[in-house]
Amino acid sequence: MALPPIVGSYQPLLELASGGMASVYAVRLVGAHGFERIVVMKRVHPHLVNNREFREMFLDEARLSSLIRHPNIVPVIDVAEQSGELFLIMEYVESVSLAQLQRTLHGERIEPRLVSRIVCDVLHGLHAAHETLNLRGQPMNIIHRDVSPQNIVVGVDGTSRLIDFGIAKASSRLTPTTNGVLKGKFGYMAPEQIKQQNLDRRVDIFAAGVVLHEALTGGRLFASGNEADALLGILLREIPDPSSTVPGLPTELDGVVRRALERDRDARFATAGDFAEALEVAFPPASPRDVAALVERVCAEVLGQRRSLLQAAFNHPTLPPPVTPAPPIEVEVDIREEPAPADRAPRRRLIAGISAFAAVSLGVIGVSFLGEHQRPATLPSSEPVPAVSAEPPASSDSASVPPEPSASPPIPAPSTAPRPVSHGKPAPRPPPPRPTSDIHKSNPYLNQGP
Numbered sequence: 001m002a003l004p005p006i007v008g009s010y011q012p013l014l015e016l017a018s019g020g021m022a023s024v025y026a027v028r029l030v031g032a033h034g035f036e037r038i039v040v041m042k043r044v045h046p047h048l049v050n051n052r053e054f055r056e057m058f059l060d061e062a063r064l065s066s067l068i069r070h071p072n073i074v075p076v077i078d079v080a081e082q083s084g085e086l087f088l089i090m091e092y093v094e095s096v097s098l099a100q101l102q103r104t105l106h107g108e109r110i111e112p113r114l115v116s117r118i119v120c121d122v123l124h125g126l127h128a129a130h131e132t133l134n135l136r137g138q139p140m141n142i143i144h145r146d147v148s149p150q151n152i153v154v155g156v157d158g159t160s161r162l163i164d165f166g167i168a169k170a171s172s173r174l175t176p177t178t179n180g181v182l183k184g185k186f187g188y189m190a191p192e193q194i195k196q197q198n199l200d201r202r203v204d205i206f207a208a209g210v211v212l213h214e215a216l217t218g219g220r221l222f223a224s225g226n227e228a229d230a231l232l233g234i235l236l237r238e239i240p241d242p243s244s245t246v247p248g249l250p251t252e253l254d255g256v257v258r259r260a261l262e263r264d265r266d267a268r269f270a271t272a273g274d275f276a277e278a279l280e281v282a283f284p285p286a287s288p289r290d291v292a293a294l295v296e297r298v299c300a301e302v303l304g305q306r307r308s309l310l311q312a313a314f315n316h317p318t319l320p321p322p323v324t325p326a327p328p329i330e331v332e333v334d335i336r337e338e339p340a341p342a343d344r345a346p347r348r349r350l351i352a353g354i355s356a357f358a359a360v361s362l363g364v365i366g367v368s369f370l371g372e373h374q375r376p377a378t379l380p381s382s383e384p385v386p387a388v389s390a391e392p393p394a395s396s397d398s399a400s401v402p403p404e405p406s407a408s409p410p411i412p413a414p415s416t417a418p419r420p421v422s423h424g425k426p427a428p429r430p431p432p433p434r435p436t437s438d439i440h441k442s443n444p445y446l447n448q449g450p
């Protein structure tokens with residue numbers, strides 16, 4: 001996809017990734033007196049732009065993540081609006097997602113002390129999110145709800161950070177969530193999330209437990225075959241200890257993983273802080289320097305190529321075309337895990353099937369995963385699939401190579417340049433015409449989805 005337009009002081013340079021809901025770009029922030037730095041711009045996919053619920057959630061993401069101040073959370077630093085489109089501006093973290101790191105390892109496992117560092121970082125960030133107070137000093141009760149390797153970035157500085165509060169929820173109620181819709185990624189959902197009970201921070205602890213299990217064993221825990229399999233695994237199947245999958249793994253880690261993955265949430269760690277403490281004791285974390293060395297070694301090619309592309313774009317920006325306002329169409333969407341377009345119909349049938357099957361299974365074996373104070377186990381019978389008729393986004397697992405830009409994109413003249421609406425920053429200063437770069441023509445090294 002073509003680069004977005006210049007938005008206020010933000011000049012897009014390079015697409016970094018394209019996820020389920022949005023594309024993420026490295027952009028140049030241009031300030032006064034030659035000040036410039038790279039930040040990240042998140043832009044909603046065009047077919048979601050006019051959906052009211054989605055817009056509200058996008059703004060919630062900005063509000064929530066700007067309130068959480070912690071080194072393991074990537075902050076949103078600005079929101080821009082132009083021609084009806086919203087853009088989130090975040091700190092740029094030179095990083096790879098944990099999912100990408102795991103893919104690039106090709107079966108090699110990450111050493112437990114490095115896993116311990118990465119997951120402890122995430123847990124510290126999560127704890128800060130859970131404990132966040134609003135500006136009046138009241139608890140926000142934020143729940144991330146989508147903790148997964150795609151939403152963890154492991155920086156070249158060796159620090160891991162949680163991103164993407166796109167479906168996060170705060171009890172102080174920001175935007176109403178759609179009833180009957182599963183939000184999150186299937187392989188990382190807690191049982192109570194699948195059963196659509198009231199959620200609290202412990203769903204994030206379960207999800208972080210899955211992330212820990214997978215990082216230790218190097219394989220998927222609940223999503224080996226398909227989504228039905230994942231849901232059944234989460235609800236019913238025995239969860240193997242990491243040391244039974246990988247002989248030689250310290251058994252101290254088993255207890256930590258088991259406690260995080262308790263189906264009864266009362267038996268889980270009560271807080272992400274407790275979880276981090278137990279993990280640190282079970283297996284002392286490596287230093288960030290060691291994690292940085294792992295990232296640089298395993299992802300050297302990806303990082304090197306991205307650096308050169310960014311430098312090339314910085315020196316010779318391909319100016320984006322002038323803005324064309326999006327038509328005001330309302331579309332109904334379900335904003336949750338991104339299915340591959342072709343997967344949607346089978347997925348709908350699959351979820352209905354798994355709901356029925358699991359409900360029967362639960363009845364027959366008389367197992368209850370609910371705490372005494374929760375309502376009975378019912379799998380979601382509503383259709384947890386997107387009702388999008390517009391062109392769907394690419395799956396986050398699929399490559400996100402933007403198509404070729406037009407050979408010579410028009411250069412916006414200063415008088416017609418888009419004006420920032422939301423943030424009172426100085427008017428855009430389009431850079432002088434320069435030769436266009438062909439960096440987007442063939443770029444296998446863009447972040448391969450989150």
Ligand SMILES: Nc1ncnc2c1ncn2[C@@H]1O[C@H](COP(=O)(O)OP(=O)(O)OP(=O)(O)O)[C@@H](O)[C@H]1O
Nearest residue numbers: 017019020021022024040091092093097164396450
């Ligand atoms: N601030 C950032 N700095 C560097 N890379 C980032 C940043 N934010 C996001 N990314 C990259 O972009 C990817 C997608 O980001 P994000 O999860 O916010 O988008 P998304 O559309 O919500 O994705 P999904 O719906 O698949 O979760 C991340 O996995 C990460 O690789």
Ligand SMILES: [Mg+2]
Nearest residue numbers: 019151164450
């Ligand atoms: Mg994401």
